[in-house]
Amino acid sequence: MPKIYFIDVTNRDGVQTARLGLSKLEKTIINIYLNEMGIFQSEFGFPTTRHESNYLQANLELADMGVLKPIRLEGWIRATVPDVEKAFTLVPNIRHLNLSISTSNQMIYGKFLGKKSREDILETTFDAVEAARAHGAESIGVNAEDASRTDMDFLVEFALAAKEHGAQRFRYCDTLGYDSPFTIYEAAKTLAQNVGIPIETHCHGDLGMAVANSIAGAKGALDGGQDAYINTTINGIGERAGNADLVATILAATKSKGFAEKYQLGNPIDLTKAWKITRFASYAFKVPISINQPGVGANAFAHSSGIHADGVLKDPDNYELYSFDEVGRGEPETVETGREICSGAYGGISGFRHIMGKMAGETAVPFRSSEEAGEILELVRYANVEAQKPLVEDELLFIAKYPQIARKLLTLKPLE
Numbered sequence: 001m002p003k004i005y006f007i008d009v010t011n012r013d014g015v016q017t018a019r020l021g022l023s024k025l026e027k028t029i030i031n032i033y034l035n036e037m038g039i040f041q042s043e044f045g046f047p048t049t050r051h052e053s054n055y056l057q058a059n060l061e062l063a064d065m066g067v068l069k070p071i072r073l074e075g076w077i078r079a080t081v082p083d084v085e086k087a088f089t090l091v092p093n094i095r096h097l098n099l100s101i102s103t104s105n106q107m108i109y110g111k112f113l114g115k116k117s118r119e120d121i122l123e124t125t126f127d128a129v130e131a132a133r134a135h136g137a138e139s140i141g142v143n144a145e146d147a148s149r150t151d152m153d154f155l156v157e158f159a160l161a162a163k164e165h166g167a168q169r170f171r172y173c174d175t176l177g178y179d180s181p182f183t184i185y186e187a188a189k190t191l192a193q194n195v196g197i198p199i200e201t202h203c204h205g206d207l208g209m210a211v212a213n214s215i216a217g218a219k220g221a222l223d224g225g226q227d228a229y230i231n232t233t234i235n236g237i238g239e240r241a242g243n244a245d246l247v248a249t250i251l252a253a254t255k256s257k258g259f260a261e262k263y264q265l266g267n268p269i270d271l272t273k274a275w276k277i278t279r280f281a282s283y284a285f286k287v288p289i290s291i292n293q294p295g296v297g298a299n300a301f302a303h304s305s306g307i308h309a310d311g312v313l314k315d316p317d318n319y320e321l322y323s324f325d326e327v328g329r330g331e332p333e334t335v336e337t338g339r340e341i342c343s344g345a346y347g348g349i350s351g352f353r354h355i356m357g358k359m360a361g362e363t364a365v366p367f368r369s370s371e372e373a374g375e376i377l378e379l380v381r382y383a384n385v386e387a388q389k390p391l392v393e394d395e396l397l398f399i400a401k402y403p404q405i406a407r408k409l410l411t412l413k414p415l416e
């Protein structure tokens with residue numbers, strides 16, 4: 001029986017969004033949280049972008065060390081041989097890739113301006129897939145950008161040929177958020193039936209339907225007999241109006257009427273991590289979680305009107321579809337309202353020792369020597385240069401625990 005998997009693309013689509021970005025350490029923490037949550041794959045960055053190289057290599061080292069396991073770390077590149085060559089030159093250990101190319105007439109004529117035909121699109125993609133295989137890529141997904149505005153006949157031809165050349169998955173990109181649940185269901189089902197390859201859905205929210213489309217697309221793939229891989233981003237952060245929200249999509253796949261009874265997840269997801277990961281992404285992106293965000297918004301479990309409050313007090317099932325503890329809420333949190341010592345790019349040893357010593361119980365970090373404390377502080381200062389805001393506890397602990405990895409993450413060498 002085909003199953004549903006999640007591929008989070010926050011570290012690719014989220015960070016390429018206008019006005020928004022993440023430090024390399026923040027991206028790493030997100031990979032760690034996604035792994036803890038049971039997300040199948042993280043599209044962790046751009047292997048052809050030079051300032052990503054150290055970050056990508058450091059995260060692959062974390063995978064080898066078992067820290068980022070079992071999550072699969074996959075890079076996004078354009079479907080061209082030069083991009084494949086560059087990816088394996090800059091990040092030799094990369095094992096999972098998604099290769100992307102535009103397939104719609106709009107983009108073929110409007111973007112490539114007549115320099116590429118459909119035949120060129122096919123040829124370029126297959127050469128890229130074969131080059132990636134020759135470099136030892138273990139899994140290759142082929143992305144059809146603007147798939148929702150591409151003729152289905154061509155899309156099937158493209159996906160079939162991609163499969164023949166060695167692609168393991170086909171990503172159907174609703175790049176402009178143009179689909180509705182009805183159209184994407186049919187498209188995903190047709191592709192699954194005619195191509196016989198697992199289908200990824202990549203949905204955007206320009207018409208407010210990213211989550212609904214993701215679920216409908218997954219249903220189409222599953223009804224067509226293939227596994228469904230849903231692309232999400234944390235808090236829905238992504239190009240323009242954003243992508244399918246990670247937590248909302250998991251909730252929709254597991255709680256919506258009739259869906260969970262019929263369709264299964266490929267691996268268990270720990271939704272209790274939702275609170276932590278969404279709050280961290282909100283802090284890192286500096287984008288507040290909206291008050292009515294599913295599961296994690298301030299009002300998601302708030303009731304004031306007489307009828308609702310009375311009803312939920314008698315039986316939460318009256319007005320709540322799922323419980324707050326299922327999404328990791330309900331634990332008391334301490335908010336400092338008095339003096340605070342924060343990490344910063346110009347911090348010193350005294351403040352740093354105070355911060356690290358203040359962490360609760362077993363997470364408090366004792367240093368073996370003042371040299372060791374000084375070294376970690378230096379790395380923390382560099383991390384602050386990139387983050388431009390105080391580091392959170394998990395970031396500080398990460399640096400203290402994996403100083404060599406942190407050093408690599410934080411190393412940027414422009415114009416080399």
Ligand SMILES: [Zn+2]
Nearest residue numbers: 013175202239
């Ligand atoms: Zn996108």
